[in-house]
Amino acid sequence: MTIEEMRALLQQSLKPKRYEHSLRVYETALQMAKHYHAEEQKVALAALLHDCGRQVSKEASAAKAEELGIAVDAVEKAQPILLHAKLGVYYAVHKYGVSPDDREVLDAIRYHSTGTADMTETAKIVFLADLIEPGRDFAGVEDIREASWQDLDRGMLLSYDNTIRYLLEDGLLIHPDAIAGYNQLAAKYLMAHNEQNKSEKNKKKN
Ligand SMILES: [Fe+2]
Ligand SMILES: [Fe+2]
Numbered sequence: 001m002t003i004e005e006m007r008a009l010l011q012q013s014l015k016p017k018r019y020e021h022s023l024r025v026y027e028t029a030l031q032m033a034k035h036y037h038a039e040e041q042k043v044a045l046a047a048l049l050h051d052c053g054r055q056v057s058k059e060a061s062a063a064k065a066e067e068l069g070i071a072v073d074a075v076e077k078a079q080p081i082l083l084h085a086k087l088g089v090y091y092a093v094h095k096y097g098v099s100p101d102d103r104e105v106l107d108a109i110r111y112h113s114t115g116t117a118d119m120t121e122t123a124k125i126v127f128l129a130d131l132i133e134p135g136r137d138f139a140g141v142e143d144i145r146e147a148s149w150q151d152l153d154r155g156m157l158l159s160y161d162n163t164i165r166y167l168l169e170d171g172l173l174i175h176p177d178a179i180a181g182y183n184q185l186a187a188k189y190l191m192a193h194n195e196q197n198k199s200e201k202n203k204k205k206n
Pocket of ligand 2: 021025050051130
């Protein structure tokens with residue numbers, strides 16, 4: 001299936017608002033892929049299809065996942081909207097013709113909502129493009145936008161920080177994949193910060 005055919009099928013499958021959001025994520029992700037010299041085709045495919053699982057309503061998603069043999073974890077059970085990521089992987093393969101071996105594209109779809117540790121560049125770009133596309137307007141989005149164009153990991157860390165705060169404020173659950181992603185990047189920047197302090201102290205000694 002060509003990307004134009006996918007786009008037409010996506011338009012038939014999603015509500016107009018969700019489809020338009022998908023196009024903006026696609027455009028934003030492509031710009032980011034160029035900026036970071038990432039794999040444009042993988043990014044384009046994953047970005048366009050990232051929300052294709054939204055063809056199933058939140059209410060119907062747990063039953064649909066069960067019907068398709070998709071494992072539902074405790075957090076997804078409590079917040080079934082998260083399931084659109086796993087459902088999206090299913091539709092990407094069975095409806096849009098993405099190869100089941102294309103881990104790069106499928107993992108970017110799978111983790112676009114929660115994030116996780118050890119994400120590929122493609123997955124980080126799709127995750128961030130989803131948050132910063134021009135239609136997004138939430139407290140803190142400008143900081144995430146700015147960081148995302150400077151350093152993908154900085155953008156990711158700010159995104160986890162923002163999302164986790166919002167989830168706590170609203171009394172919602174935090175998916176373990178999001179915590180794993182946050183911890184990995186927080187550790188990276190904490191260690192870099194400690195190293196910097198050490199070398200500054202050494203400079204003063206000498
Ligand atoms: Fe999504
Ligand atoms: Fe999205």
